[in-house]
Amino acid sequence: xxxxxxxxxQPSGALTIGNYVGAVRNWAKxxxxxxxxxxxxxxxxxxxxRQDPNELRKRSFETAALLxxxxxxxxKSTLFIQSQVPQHAQLSWVxxxxxxxxxxxxxxxxxxxxxxxNEENINAGLFTYPVLMAADILLYNAxxxxxxxxxxxxxELCRDIAIRFNNAxxxxxxxPEPMIARVGAKIMSLQSPDKKMSKSDPNPNGFVAIMDEPxxxxxxxxxxxxxxxxxxxxREDKLGVSNLLxxxxxxxxxxxxxxxxxxxxxxxxxxxxxxxxxVIEELTxxxxxxxxxxxxxxxxxxxxxxxxxxxxxxxxxxxxxxxxKIGF
Ligand code: TRP
Numbered sequence: 001x002x003x004x005x006x007x008x009x010q011p012s013g014a015l016t017i018g019n020y021v022g023a024v025r026n027w028a029k030x031x032x033x034x035x036x037x038x039x040x041x042x043x044x045x046x047x048x049x050r051q052d053p054n055e056l057r058k059r060s061f062e063t064a065a066l067l068x069x070x071x072x073x074x075x076k077s078t079l080f081i082q083s084q085v086p087q088h089a090q091l092s093w094v095x096x097x098x099x100x101x102x103x104x105x106x107x108x109x110x111x112x113x114x115x116x117x118n119e120e121n122i123n124a125g126l127f128t129y130p131v132l133m134a135a136d137i138l139l140y141n142a143x144x145x146x147x148x149x150x151x152x153x154x155x156e157l158c159r160d161i162a163i164r165f166n167n168a169x170x171x172x173x174x175x176p177e178p179m180i181a182r183v184g185a186k187i188m189s190l191q192s193p194d195k196k197m198s199k200s201d202p203n204p205n206g207f208v209a210i211m212d213e214p215x216x217x218x219x220x221x222x223x224x225x226x227x228x229x230x231x232x233x234x235r236e237d238k239l240g241v242s243n244l245l246x247x248x249x250x251x252x253x254x255x256x257x258x259x260x261x262x263x264x265x266x267x268x269x270x271x272x273x274x275x276x277x278x279v280i281e282e283l284t285x286x287x288x289x290x291x292x293x294x295x296x297x298x299x300x301x302x303x304x305x306x307x308x309x310x311x312x313x314x315x316x317x318x319x320x321x322x323x324x325k326i327g328f
């Protein structure tokens with residue numbers, strides 16, 4: 001029996017190298033003879049923030065192309081767009097009725113995202129977001145869910161909901177295990193290295209997008225914030241330099257110690273160039289493949305149509321069981 005892996009990625013905005021090393025790169029590697037993977041473009045999660053409709057549709061498509069470029073093989077895995085599989089919304093409602101306001105209020109992502117707004121402006125989708133995510137996972141009997149550290153709490157909630165439902169109605173759901181990317185799960189902003197690198201950073205110099213051109217990548221790294229010492233060490237009080245070392249180590253697969261040793265005697269200028277070069281080297285083949293896929297939109301549509309069919313067939317089996325248990 002193959003282990004089932006499921007993950008999702010939002011199509012909201014330019015993906016960064018943080019998303020790449022924390023998620024997308026691992027997703028391709030998780031396709032083995034012992035696993036079967038479902039990967040979904042989570043456009044339903046994206047509308048918890050108001051989106052331009054044409055932009056959203058375009059980005060969902062491009063995100064699928066990017067996943068293909070990063071090595072997701074549609075003959076081995078199911079790649080699909082969440083909103084095209086209505087079972088996600090259907091199960092989500094049932095799970096909402098088995099989730100509590102209290103536990104949803106405790107989600108740090110919700111607290112962070114709603115902190116700056118008054119209650120009238122917080123949409124209910126932002127609140128029930130983790131329940132939809134639980135539906136994504138439970139619909140496919142996932143054994144493992146690869147996510148970044150920031151999603152770990154949502155995964156724990158998913159487990160709680162699954163266990164609660166099983167206790168109330170009998171065994172329906174498999175209780176999934178999180179799979180948290182180790183190193184590089186957290187890449188910080190190049191401009192404010194005390195904050196996570198984010199695609200929604202208003203300062204584009206803070207993040208490196210997977211699709212940034214090589215000269216743009218070089219420029220962003222050259223502008224990266226460091227400190228007034230000139231020693232290359234991995235230390236808590238040297239956030240900028242440590243972040244550059246983290247990026248280098250994750251991209252190259254080297255350890256932090258090896259990386260620090262490699263840069264001994266160099267200045268920050270050289271360090272920045274070397275890190276930028278490593279990033280460019282890693283991203284170039286993906287960028288090339290991405291452009292090739294985008295030049296062939298019919299192929300992407302075909303992949304997504306196949307994914308939609310496979311996903312909804314798998315999801316319907318679980319949904320039938322759920323409906324039967326709850327009396328629908
Ligand atoms: N919420 C996740 C994020 O923003 C994306 C996501 C949606 C997801 N559905 C999922 C991740 C299911 C794992 C499993 O990163």
